[in-house]
Amino acid sequence: MEELAEEAGITVRTLRFYRERGLIQPPRREGRIAWYDDHHLARLRTITGLLERGHTLNGIADLAATFDSGRDVAEVLGLGEPSEETPVRLTPEQLADYFQDQATAENLAASMELGYLGIDGDEIVHISRRLLDASSELVRAGVPLDAVLSSGSQVREHADALADLFVRVLRTHTAASDPGQLRTLAHAVVDAELSMALDRRLREDGDPDEPGRPRP
Known part of the structure; x- marks a missing residue:
């Protein structure tokens, strides 16, 4: 535990607190020895990164629970099916950089349910670079991520048809x-x-830049 805390740049007391909160998985035990590995270190660095980005410990705990129960990337991406889309590998911190405070456990779960996201070890895989970029642009424009995901679900139905x-x-x-x-x-x-x-x-609604004035 002391070695893991030192590698992660935190105190042993903080590490114990994270364990009690269920933020990291229990260690592998051999007799009285507790063994931690790179996955524990990656999770601790993720926690630190998310805290630096303004996430609360309660929010991180929810994200961790969703992350641990998430769909496997093979299930999301299929088994070698042809696609024009380019998957994107992300750390949880990078995902938070894309969506800021919108990167909640609820939105993460909804994205997994839609098949946008999968879990591969300590990484998150988004199924489409184009969808990721478009979604983040919409969020930056002021559209809540849950509204983007809800719209995506409706678009999926029409696209399938x-x-x-x-x-x-x-x-x-x-x-x-x-x-x-x-x-x-x-x-x-x-x-x-x-x-x-x-x-x-747009003609029916009028020019959004000039309210009340119809488009030519």
């Missing part, structure tokens, strides 16, 4: 079976339709 439509139509009426061709055609149609839908909605 669109994917089913494209696969069914293309495979029924053409001989195309190339996944790359399917993705290209689907992206082109959805991007164009979404762009036109946004134009229609």
Whole structure:
């Protein structure tokens, strides 16, 4: 315990307190000897990093419990299924840097339930660089992360329906079976339709920069 506390830059008293709060896992015991490993050290450094970012010990305890019971990264990413998305590996501190005080246990659990996040050892893996960047931009713009995740759940339902439509139509009426061709055609149609839908909605709502004035 003394060696672990020294490596982590904390006191033995603080380490005992963290153990009592359940912030770190119990050590492996051999007789009267308690063995700590790199996972314990990584967790202690995470706690220190989150405290420096303004998280409370209660909040960190909730995050730790969610982290320990989180979905395995293999379950989230699938077993070698093809994807255009690039996964991102993050420490808990890096995740907190993306979302600040929005990185709560509730939001972490919701992200895992959606399949956005998985746990791989001491790291968190986000399934998509594009989704991670877009989500953090929305949060920085003032949209609460729970609202972003709720919207993501609704978008997922529509995206699944669109994917089913494209696969069914293309495979029924053409001989195309190339996944790359399917993705290209689907992206082109959805991007164009979404762009036109946004134009229609913005015209209906008026220019947000000039309230009450309709867009030309």
